[in-house]
Amino acid sequence: MKEILKKILITAEEIDQACKELGANITKDYQGKKVVLIGLLKGCIPFIGDLAKYIDLDLEVQYMVVSSYRGGTSSGELQIKYDLESSINGYDVLIIEDIVDSGKTLETIQAMLMNKGANSVEVVTLLNKIANNNLKPKYVGFEIENEFVVGYGLDFQEKYRNIPYIGILKEEYYD
Numbered sequence: 001m002k003e004i005l006k007k008i009l010i011t012a013e014e015i016d017q018a019c020k021e022l023g024a025n026i027t028k029d030y031q032g033k034k035v036v037l038i039g040l041l042k043g044c045i046p047f048i049g050d051l052a053k054y055i056d057l058d059l060e061v062q063y064m065v066v067s068s069y070r071g072g073t074s075s076g077e078l079q080i081k082y083d084l085e086s087s088i089n090g091y092d093v094l095i096i097e098d099i100v101d102s103g104k105t106l107e108t109i110q111a112m113l114m115n116k117g118a119n120s121v122e123v124v125t126l127l128n129k130i131a132n133n134n135l136k137p138k139y140v141g142f143e144i145e146n147e148f149v150v151g152y153g154l155d156f157q158e159k160y161r162n163i164p165y166i167g168i169l170k171e172e173y174y175d
């Protein structure tokens with residue numbers, strides 16, 4: 001285990017199993033639909049790669065880079081740093097996220113994608129900090145407690161995205 005971690009929360013094997021199950025459910029639910037996965041960079045990278053291998057559909061993949069201004073308001077104003085390459089008009093969209101915390105960013109993106117003519121917009125997230133939001137993403141790998149986690153795409157100050165499992169960061173690193 002990495003010295004920066006308090007404990008391993010989810011192993012590589014458990015992540016793979018979750019991807020398999022999510023992929024099978026998405027395959028079943030989206031038969032005959034025009035599907036596009038929209039990965040939110042950078043955290044989605046390992047997850048979208050592993051998940052997509054288990055989705056047996058002729059889907060497309062696009063990416064976005066967004067950042068939200070976190071202030072006191074709930075409006076969740078969004079800055080788009082890298083936008084979609086092509087139209088999603090008429091597509092059934094699956095937003096691929098590493099983790100949903102407050103869910104503020106996602107709510108704003110969902111509304112924005114519906115405005116671009118998507119037929120539907122649902123969220124696939126590997127992790128959901130369930131106590132911090134009431135978004136109820138359609139597809140969730142794991143519900144987790146309100147602890148800061150890293151690995152498998154998730155960073156702390158841009159590091160540790162390459163750890164192949166998910167662990168809880170020691171408090172001394174972020175206190």
Ligand code: IMP
Pocket residue numbers: 043068097098099100101102103104105106147148149150154155156
């Ligand atoms: P939200 O808008 O509060 O849901 O923010 C979600 C974003 O915050 C995620 O996409 C991550 O980039 C980041 N984030 C939230 N919790 C964690 C965590 O425990 N570890 C690493 N990044 C996190």
Ligand code: MG
Pocket residue numbers: 040041042043098099
């Ligand atoms: Mg993120």
